[in-house]
Amino acid sequence: EVQVLESGGDLVQPGGSLRLSCAASGFSFESYAVSWVRQAPGKGLEWLSTITGNGDYRHYADSVRGRFTISRDNSKNTVSLQMNSLRAEDTALYFCAKDQVSGDGHINFDYWGQGTPVTVSS
Amino acid sequence: DIQMTQSPSSLSAFVGDRVTITCRASQSISMYLNWYMQKPGKAPKFLIYSASTLQNGVPSRFSGSGSGTDFTLTISSVQFEDFAIYYCQQSYTAPVTFGQGTRLEI
Numbered sequence: 001e002v003q004v005l006e007s008g009g010d011l012v013q014p015g016g017s018l019r020l021s022c023a024a025s026g027f028s029f030e031s032y033a034v035s036w037v038r039q040a041p042g043k044g045l046e047w048l049s050t051i052t053g054n055g056d057y058r059h060y061a062d063s064v065r066g067r068f069t070i071s072r073d074n075s076k077n078t079v080s081l082q083m084n085s086l087r088a089e090d091t092a093l094y095f096c097a098k099d100q101v102s103g104d105g106h107i108n109f110d111y112w113g114q115g116t117p118v119t120v121s122s
Numbered sequence: 123d124i125q126m127t128q129s130p131s132s133l134s135a136f137v138g139d140r141v142t143i144t145c146r147a148s149q150s151i152s153m154y155l156n157w158y159m160q161k162p163g164k165a166p167k168f169l170i171y172s173a174s175t176l177q178n179g180v181p182s183r184f185s186g187s188g189s190g191t192d193f194t195l196t197i198s199s200v201q202f203e204d205f206a207i208y209y210c211q212q213s214y215t216a217p218v219t220f221g222q223g224t225r226l227e228i
Contacts, residue, residue, distance in 0.1 A: 044221070045160075047220070062217075109211070110168045
C-alpha cells in the first residue's frame with residue numbers, strides 16, 4: 001500500500017525558514033518523481049515544485065523559485081522542501097504527492113499525503 | 123503558463139442527478155488532463171487521467187472526455203459522497219497548473 005506522510009509544518013515569522021519532510025512507502029521510491037503542492041486557506045491547489053526520481057531535475061513555480069529548494073534522499077525514501085524568506089502569502093496546507101508514471105515527463109498526482117500546515121505570521 | 127478555467131465555479135444538485143463540469147485550457151494540451159476530487163480538510167483524490175481514463179477504484183459513474191482545449195467531467199448519477207470540490211489539472215507541460223475548482227453541493 002502506497003503511503004505518503006508530510007511533517008514539519010509550523011508557525012513561523014515572516015522572513016523565517018522552515019523545512020518540510022515527506023516520507024513515502026509502498027512503491028519503488030527512486031523511480032518516481034515527487035512534488036509539493038499547496039493550498040492556501042479557502043483557495044485552490046498550487047503546484048510548487050517537482051523533483052525527478054534520481055534527483056537530477058528540479059522544477060519550481062515562479063512564486064517560490066529562489067526561496068524554496070526541493071531535495072530527496074532515496075536511501076531514506078524522503079523528499080524535503082526547504083523554505084526560506086517566508087511571506088504571509090506562503091501560509092497554506094502543504095501536500096506532498098507522488099507522480100503516477102515513472103519518467104514520462106507528465107506529472108499526474110496519484111497519491112497524496114494529508115498535508116502539513118504552515119502559518120507565516122508575526 | 124497554461125491557464126485552466128473551470129465552469130461553473132459552483133453547482134447545486136440532488137442525489138441521482140447527472141452533472142457536468144467543464145475545464146478549458148488556454149492552449150492545446152492534447153489529452154494531458156487530470157481530474158481530482160477534494161473533500162474539506164482532506165487530500166485531493168485522483169479520479170481521471172489522460173482526459174478519460176478512470177483511476178483504479180473510481181466508480182464508473184464518473185467519466186471524462188475531451189481533447190485539445192475543452193474537457194468535461196461527468197457524474198452520471200450523483201451520490202451523497204460525491205459532494206466535494208473538483209479540480210482539473212494539465213500535465214502537458216511545466217509548470218503544472220490547476221483549474222480554480224468547482225464546488226458540487228446539495
